[in-house]
C-alpha cells in the first residue's frame with residue numbers, strides 16, 4: 001500500500017483534502033482487497049478535489065486508465081466497485097472537525113480581513129497540520145459511513161482509431177469527430193467554423 005508521503009509527492013502539497021482521500025482509498029482497499037492493477041477496481045468520485053489525487057495514487061483507479069469516473073456533484077462520496085459483478089462499497093465522509101478555540105477563531109477573522117502577518121500565517125499552518133494529523137489518525141468508523149453496494153458498472157475504457165481533422169490536421173479519435181460539409185472535423189474546429197459562418 002502506498003504511504004501518505006508518496007501521495008503528497010504526487011499531489012505537490014499537503015492538505016486536509018488529500019488526507020481524506022488517502023483514508024478513503026485505505027478504507028476501500030481494506031474492504032475490497034488489492035490495488036487495481038488493470039481494471040478490476042473502478043472508483044466513482046462525486047467531487048473534484050485534492051482527495052481525488054490521493055485516491056488515484058493509492059487505489060490505482062486513474063483518470064487516464066478510465067477506471068476513475070468523476071460525477072461532480074460536490075459531494076464527499078466515493079464508490080468503489082469491482083468488475084465484473086459491480087459489488088463494492090460506498091464511502092461517505094461524515095467526520096466533523098473538532099470545534100476551534102477562541103484564539104483560532106480570531107485568527108481566521110484577522111486572515112479574512114487581509115492580515116498575513118507571520119503570527120497569523122503560522123497559527124493557520126499549525127491548525128491545518130493538526131487537522132491533517134487528526135484525519136490520518138482517526139478510526140475509519142469516525143471518518144466515514146461505509147456500506148456495501150452493488151451497482152451498474154460504468155462502460156469500460158475503449159480504444160478508438162484516430163483520424164486527422166480536415167481543418168487543423170491534428171489527430172482526433174474517430175467517434176469525437178463531426179462531419180461538416182463532407183469534411184471530418186475535431187470539435188474545436190467545428191466551433192471555429194460555426195463562428196466564421198455566423
Ligand SMILES: [Zn+2]
Pocket residue numbers: 011013014015017018050
Ligand atoms: Zn491539496
Ligand SMILES: [Zn+2]
Pocket residue numbers: 165166167168169170185186187188189
Ligand atoms: Zn481540428
